[in-house]
Amino acid sequence: MADERMRRTPRQKYGEELKIRRLAADMTQEALSDGVVCSPTLISHFEAGRRLPSPVDAQRIDLALGTDGFFTRWLTDLDGKYAQHFAFVAEFERQATKLRHFSLSLVPGLLQTRAYSQEVLRTFHANYSADDIDRQVVNRLERAQTLDNPEGPVLWCLVDETVIRRQIGGPRVMADQLAKIAGMAEAGRLRLHVLTFAGGAHALMESMLYLMSFDDAPPIAYVEGLHTGHLMDDPAMVRSCRTAYDLALGDALSHRESVALVRSVAREYEDDAR
Known part of the structure; x- marks a missing residue:
């Protein structure tokens, strides 16, 4: 089995943590999307690591989940400087x-x-x-x-x-x-x-x-x-x-x-x- 670090990109780690925090808050993707003002599909993309939220979206995620700026701060380390x-x-x-x-x-x-x-x-x-x-x-x-x-x-x-x-x-x-x-x-x-x-x-x-x-x-x-x-x-x-x-x-x-x-x-x- 491949080492876990080989299979999870920084974006995927971000998305997995988002999913963990959303489930801990007992929220569906639809409910979170209402707070972020986006589609449930986009939340799915965030959680799968296919997309990163914008700074504004990250702020709304923090507000919706009560995570005190956690996802906004983490986003600054995922600025896409590399492919x-x-x-x-x-x-x-x-x-x-x-x-x-x-x-x-x-x-x-x-x-x-x-x-x-x-x-x-x-x-x-x-x-x-x-x-x-x-x-x-x-x-x-x-x-x-x-x-x-x-x-x-x-x-x-x-x-x-x-x-x-x-x-x-x-x-x-x-x-x-x-x-x-x-x-x-x-x-x-x-x-x-x-x-x-x-x-x-x-x-x-x-x-x-x-x-x-x-x-x-x-x-x-x-x-x-x-x-x-x-x-x-x-x-x-x-x-x-x-x-x-x-x-x-x-x-x-x-x-x-x-x-x-x-x-x-x-x-x-x-x-x-x-």
């Missing part, structure tokens, strides 16, 4: 003692510069507002602060050569981005390994992979696709993911060779930017 499928990943990486990331085409979010992140996020949206992009960039940069802590998790990054060769945002953006990665690797905050084109096929060609290890909990694995992600805690699945990572790592350049390659490509971008 729902990624919310738990963001929580777990702060608790992890070791992070091992494989990236197939993009610089991992924890390592992205502001300019690189802006270009990536703009590309993901056909219609976007500058404010929305700025908010997402800030969220991504805040995640990266976990690496500023000397007692934070050890980070291993295994990247396909595509990550450093695909020009995102132009040569100036790429030069700065690769300089940041190389600098972190040289400073001991990052173990870096590149899977080169010359190496041919490797065990992680089909997907990105994120492995997280903890002192007081079993390891977990995460894979992500377009608008979706899958968090795994089943021991057999996690072992299989770790084996694939180890196989790919065995085909990669050494840390020293990888840093040298990234520095070399960064210089090429520097030349193009002049």
